[in-house]
Amino acid sequence: MKKNTPFSKERQLVQTKEQAEIALSILVQNCQGVDLEVGIFCLRDQLNNPRLTELLDSYPDLIQEYELEKLLSGKIEIKDASVQDVKTAGLLSCLLLLIHFYFDKNEGNLSRSETDELNNFDSIKYILDAITSEECISRLFILILSIVGIDYFKKYQGHMKDPDFVLKQTLGFDSDPEMGVHIDLMVWFALVRLFIEAIFIYYDSDYETKNDQL
Numbered sequence: 001m002k003k004n005t006p007f008s009k010e011r012q013l014v015q016t017k018e019q020a021e022i023a024l025s026i027l028v029q030n031c032q033g034v035d036l037e038v039g040i041f042c043l044r045d046q047l048n049n050p051r052l053t054e055l056l057d058s059y060p061d062l063i064q065e066y067e068l069e070k071l072l073s074g075k076i077e078i079k080d081a082s083v084q085d086v087k088t089a090g091l092l093s094c095l096l097l098l099i100h101f102y103f104d105k106n107e108g109n110l111s112r113s114e115t116d117e118l119n120n121f122d123s124i125k126y127i128l129d130a131i132t133s134e135e136c137i138s139r140l141f142i143l144i145l146s147i148v149g150i151d152y153f154k155k156y157q158g159h160m161k162d163p164d165f166v167l168k169q170t171l172g173f174d175s176d177p178e179m180g181v182h183i184d185l186m187v188w189f190a191l192v193r194l195f196i197e198a199i200f201i202y203y204d205s206d207y208e209t210k211n212d213q214l
Helices: 016-028 032-047 050-057 059-065 070-071 082-105 116-126 134-147 150-159 165-171 177-181 183-202 207-212
Strands: none
Touching: 016 032, 016 082, 016 183, 032 050, 032 082, 032 134, 032 183, 050 059, 050 082, 059 070, 059 082, 070 082, 070 165, 082 116, 082 134, 082 183, 116 183, 134 183, 150 177, 177 183
């Protein structure tokens, strides 16, 4: 029996191609590409791992030098880097590239040629073929949990029942100041989860057909 994890397709925020198109359109219209990228580097900084920082700072070279599947699996020997360092660098590198390719494609780059368009499409597909959205989000969640802690996350989940929670925290009006410590990271995780789910569905030409057969 298939395990129904917290980030499996049955529990996705985005369920259809139409929803994916709407979500991506909203992200582009609100210029969220920069926020998504900044969030990755904020996550990196909070992980406080100098070797990971070095790897991620050179992520374009990292992606070109190694096969993506091996990079994501951590099965590559890189000096002074653990398997987990390599896996995390691979994951965050893939996210940075997905954000770059998608938003570059859709934010009015008039100088972009048809060849550039095709290269962007091929690059996105190459990344999406190397990892699933569920695995991508689950790995991110584990990284975030290592920073905020289980107690904070459980408390955050409880507060999320209040529809005005995020607004209160953002404005600094909440009665529980401890929740504000990691609120930017949690808001970013919600945003990047939406982007990941939407882009995986958007570029999956057989998504609707496959789900109709389930």
